[in-house]
Amino acid sequence: MFGYYRLAAAVPNLRVADPAFNARQIIGQLAEAAAAGAGTVVFPELSVTGYSCGDLFFQTALQKAAAQELASLARATVEHPVIAIVGLPVLIGSRLYNVAAVLQNGRVQALVPKTQLPNYREFAEKRYFSAGASLDGRTVRLDAFDYDIPAGTDLLFDGGGNFQFGVELCEDLWCVVPPSCRQALNGAKLLFNLAACTEAPGKAAGRRERVVQQSRRCSAGYLFASAGIDESSTDTVHAGHALIAANGELLAENDRFQRSGSLIYADIDVDRLNNIRLSDTSFNDQPAGTGCRRIMLGSVPEAPDWHYASLVRQPFVPPPGPAQTEQLQDIVAIQCAGLAKRFLHTRAERLILGVSGGLDSTLALLIGCQTLQLLELPNDRLLALTLPGFGTSSRTYHNATALCRQLGVELREISIRDACLQHFRDIGHDPALTDTTYENAQARERTQILMDVANQQNGLLLGTGDLSEIALGWSTYNGDHMSMYAVNASIPKTLIPALLTHLGGSGGEAVAAILRDIIDTPVSPELLPTDGDGNLQQKTEELIGPYELHDFFLYHFINFNAEPAKLEALARQAFDGIYPAGQIRRSLKLFLQRFFRQQFKRSCSPDGPKAGSISLSPRAGYKMPSDASPDAWLAGLEQ
Template sequence: MSDSFFNLYSHGFARVAVGVPECRVADPAFNAQQTIALARQAAQQGAALVAFPELGLSAYTCEDLFHQRALLDACESALAEIVAASAQLAPALVVGMPLRVEHQLFNCAVVVAGGRIHGVVPKSYLPNYWEFYEARQFSAADCAAAGSVSLAGQTVPFGAGLLFEVENIPFFRFHVEICEDVWVPVPPSSFAALAGATVLVNLSASNIVVGKSGYRHQLVAQQSARCLAAYLYTSAGKGESSTDLAWDGQALIYENGELLGESERFADSSHLLVADVDLERLSRERMHQTTFGQSVRRHREEVARFEVVRLRVGVPEGQPLPLVRKVERFPYVPADARRRDARCREVYNIQVQALVQRLSSSGIAKVVIGVSGGLDSTHALLVCAKAMDRLGLPRTNILAYTMPGFATSERTLRQARRLMELVGCSASEIDIRPSCLAMLKDLGHPYAEGKPVYDVTFENVQAGERTNHLFRLANFQHAIVIGTGDLSELALGWCTYGVGDHMSHYNVNASVPKTLISHLVRWVAETGQVADGGEGVLLDILDTEISPELVPGNSSSGPEQKTESVIGPYELQDFHLYYTLRFGFTPSKVAFLALAAWGDRERGEWPEGPHVPRHEYTLAEIKRVLGIFVDRFFRTSQFKRSCIPNAPKVGSGGSLSPRGDWRAPSDGESAVWMRDLARIPDGPDSAQAG
């Protein structure tokens, strides 16, 4: 079994770190040893890059001591120690120090890897306000005339326009700026990102005052989001002078606006923050967001000024290296209760507003909807009810029909009746069995002669009869048919062409995945948006096993057909859908992420830690279910998606509308995805995965 599958570097990730060493003011030898110790910790954890604070070798608070030759000489000696130590360390290191260059002093970041210095970046913007007066001691980057500098026996590139490309890690190009550089209106890293930098590094000292920690979060989050980049931020901690200032040692790692990690503040000792950044994801976001390329064109002069310095780092190979990054099991549904509540409220209101607009613009005041007693039609009916309330129309303008067939269970029929009563719509019941029998007889189907043949035709006759009734009822009542099929069913092609879960006049659920719909129904129940006693009705529906109920069963304990036994668990398939649709990841990477989220702990498969809920899947199970998804999504189902009705897009996770997020040929093949799927091992043993 190949260990490469279980190594994060095989899937477009890179492990990065931010170190906040304890320091002593004007003691470079001590500071170098603290830096090396953290660098060794980062190397042991498989990091490819470690960033340290601004002026970390000297300490930031040296003030006019920066003009003392003894201190500057000691800083260069300390750097030489770090360079020598780096020969035995895998990651690249970025350390801060004062540096003399052609009769000027610069506040610099030095990039070290593999026993060599690869470049020196001076600070571009020097703060000279409030408690800062750096211009007293330092020159800004644009004051430099030299493009290289002799340092530790090497002649190395020098300047603010350096980019460092890690040749042996795909998509890994980083840029370094220093503290104030990110506080200005147009940070240097903005242009660096346009020049290809996917990782932005900020060596900061940054004393702490009330409110500053939150503002750092805002700065770093927004810069990483605007630049579609990862952003590493470090600040000075214990040991800096408290003559007039205090220091909290805050370290942050963001990726495209999302916080991956934050260190403990006001720590009593050196500390290290480690995170895994998804470089492939950043690359794909830039490729997808074509305005990024337009920005490159508009700022081509600034972009052209950058020089690329190439280097290599040690990457752990031939061993499992699982993610330290938390991968949410339900990417469409936030795990945090407050964020989940806000997400449900937002999605619900989007759906309601879209339906209100469709009814208002069409001049139609009534809707027709089929109510099965299952999840999707329940939520669609709730949306219709709220839309009628917003329009000031009676809920009796919702013409709801439950249409029992040959396999309808007593449970779902009872739930449909209770739900319609709860909503207060116009409730009707039509037994479709007589019309289905007439159709089966016309077809010459064996069932019409009393033979128990439950084939696809038998199923589709029922689904088709329901849809036929709904459309004709809408014609008769001057109404529109509201569709109930969801995003998950469209992705898997788990809908019958031209019938209710595929075709309607307007579908409020088409871009909402099954996992989110279940939370929406629960949210409606738990937030008191239904009449007294209605919560129990909705919770009963949530507890009902998902089934099309088209084939009669032999047991009263449950339906004969169980959807998830055919197409796989929706919780896994929605996970696969999100990373395939939103980012275009290969099946092998999707499986790697799924293993990080859903791995079976008892078998020694990931994940470990406090974020593991109650369900687990083995890698073999993940691979099997992903295989179902890949073939159905890419090969067999697009022709259904190519002609779906209008529906509102509700989230950034994407929709499958042929007029919006997803345009694909109906006769495409799944071969390339299936070949990549075959690269996934069936599952590790406990020794390999431990």
């Protein structure tokens, strides 16, 4: 489905030196994985014999039994149509190799030998096995098979489309330049590791970190399956650690020390990995080194559904926990550092800000205060202006003024009503006609006042517009679109509540209570008159759709170049039961139309710090022509 493939990492039960028993366990997990829709399953290192056979590896009986069961495992991939990657010792000539066998459609498609052979006290592999590079460029004929089998460390596997993968074994990942790096540079989007790691306190954390880091370094999916508790415990213990990561994100992990084996899955977006590489010049600038032989496999089916896909509804918002706190602190620090630099560089004496009681201006207010504290200046160096107009509600007005008083900033009120009425008379506009002119005149009047007060006070006017509004062009050109420094320029709307909650934690209960009510207030530009009871007549999300949908589209559109049909499918899965399909499609159409047609506003946007994964700055962010047509994208949505 749209480039997603279901992959599995398996840790079967095992008897040391009993290939027949082990093959049955592997086939059982193959059947289970195939029934779950997996396209590929990776098993631990030497999973056919067990890793801890010791000098029994020299025994002809064990070697022959392993070869015989390799044939039965290959046949099983006909009944259970998946790619199986299993580990076993293979005798080639007078040398024994620790290999990964890639099986599909009833055949052994290739043998990948281990590149790095450890020589530890607990297990000296060089005692038994030969280094794999000696097989590069070769094919081999094994006694149990009537066809030649490609063998070597120089193999790359191709299952059609963007489904290309490489294989390495355990210690290979821990060497200075893992084979998976070369495989990735030669086109592998998926990397499989067959391992047999012994356990020690703290070792699992380092293993997990290594797998996640390698997936990020290679912009790839990385699957790791390590030998389980049934290995010999003569001197060491194995725990059966299985991990699946993609581009620096851990997607799945099993519980170690399971006594019944384990099987974990993840649906990995391989097309996304390819798109990440497309825009990652540091990846593409790396030399691929010596080439890889390409092994053409039968086509691999995409995932049948989204059951194991990591689809987050609010991808800009870090998940709760210590990591969230750290990331929110980093965002605030970046905003404050950028503002402090601009404040000092311009030799401004004050910060100027229009406050409305909405999310955006509240965040800018808190960032302004934090920046002044960083510079060891009092909060009253920030001048906040409330500029009530025809649509200002009592709720937002009182929240804005109460928060300013709690924070100790200077607060000034200037009504824009009379000035706007005079402006309407000047241009011959009927104030009863509440159209675009009526709305934009208020936004531009506010900006005029703020700019002039900034000049008067030798101040720096803070912009309040957020990333979501900038993406949609949801601002008045040369009104709230303009400022002297846009501190929220890379902060999406869905992230602001988390930032306000984070910043309000140190302000006392009075500040926290105001912030909670601001978060709960419907988003509105407040440019149309309120009703007779003072309630809002204008709610942004009723006009353009939910911001969490637009932020979801923006995240996948910019970061991964997702096509419109895929954006819709991802959103329908992520928001299943929350928004109906029709609403998702309408919101997506509007997103695409506005993103293209409002680029002219972004082409002349003020400076602002990049504090997240996306910037739409025309200088250091997203670059596109102001007159590009959205028709090809809209047509793709209709297909």
